[in-house]
Amino acid sequence: MADPRLSRRALLTAAGVGGAALVAGGGVVAQRQLTDNSDESDSTRVPFYGATQAGITTPAQDRLHFAAFDVVSDSRDDLRDMLREWTTAAARMTAAAPAGPVNDNPEAPPDDTGEALGLPASRLTVTIGFGPTLFTLDGKDRFGLAARQPKALVELPGFADDALDPERSGGDICVQACADDPQVAFHAIRNLTRIGRGTVVMRWSQLGFGRTSSTTRSQDTPRNLMGFKDGTNNIKAEDTKVLTDHVWVRGGEPAWLEGGSYLVARRIRMLIETWDRASLLDQELTIGRVKDSGAPLGAHAEFDKVDLEAKGDDGLPVIPVDAHIRLAAPAENSGTRILRRGYSFTDGMDERLGQLDAGLFFLAFMSDPDAFITLQHRLGRNDALNEYITHNGSALFSVPPGVQPGGYIGQGLFA
């Protein structure tokens, strides 16, 4: 019987010859697609390079793959090299090119895993952030970065109603991959994880299947799993002044984060079965908006002004004192605002209870984590929504500014 290894080699050689013949025979396009399917005219490409990282004010895509990693190497050089490689690979993948250039060497694993070959860019964005533990872990300065840790980048405080699972919380580095095609988002996380092997391990991850925010005025407001329009009063990409004041870090504290942002991630499980038994009126009083139209209670259309002063015939506030939109409103929180960019998720079912394990994977960007802390202290204590949700994952990351070609994400940290 033939040696199986030999026959596999023979097969590969034959494939190699076949590939060459293809090129010679006018199959140039097919051959090129095996190594690089990027296409300048692909209108689904979101530029990777820029002053800020993509994936923040980018119109929210439909799908999410989020991953938090821990650094397992104690070498500063390994960390920096990986960030360089991640940047190159992310720039390539967001342009629908394979993660790396060499995909036809029969003797080595390809630089790209292959499942996104031939797919358009699908508006893929890759956004990278650094958690507090990257700078100091148990008092240890593993990478000589402790002096660069932003003062505001510390573990979030506990909030009333938290039920956090440490295995779904924290992380040294995060990658938020958003795309309109789940396979493209998965491909990005998979290839970055592969490239990071030996330097990082994945700590936890979350898939999201539907956006729960709109981040530009041209987008329709989607609905979250409670069936309510979500994102109506969000900060939009057009609100440049609000972005400057509430989303981008200014004032050079620290310098490497100037023009970046902070990202809060919370896995918020919805107690769907309980919610589904609540009356429509209860649901609307809980949120403070009309379920169908999205209008604030007492108003007519989705984008009508939220009138927190309005009283009904009974003398009570039309938008209840414990309604979600009242407690989260800037007017009730000294003008605090955040850019929400979350996704609906389901991880199947909770075997223990025989209930859906689903909810909202809350992602929000802000110039100071204190914005989230202020809001969540208030919501955690008083929000009528608490009867229907539990927060079971939490993380905070600093998100460095964007890069230009030749640079890499986080470069300022190592300067």
Ligand code: HEM
């Ligand atoms: C599962 C959890 C949550 C659900 C289902 C939910 C749902 C909603 C809905 C339906 C709206 C109204 C539409 C809109 O303006 O976007 C809203 C508004 C808002 N939510 Fe949430 N939310 C959740 C968690 C949170 C958390 C954790 C925060 C922040 C700590 C937050 C902050 C806000 C803010 C700032 C607004 C806008 C208020 C305004 O300016 O009118 N939400 N949310």
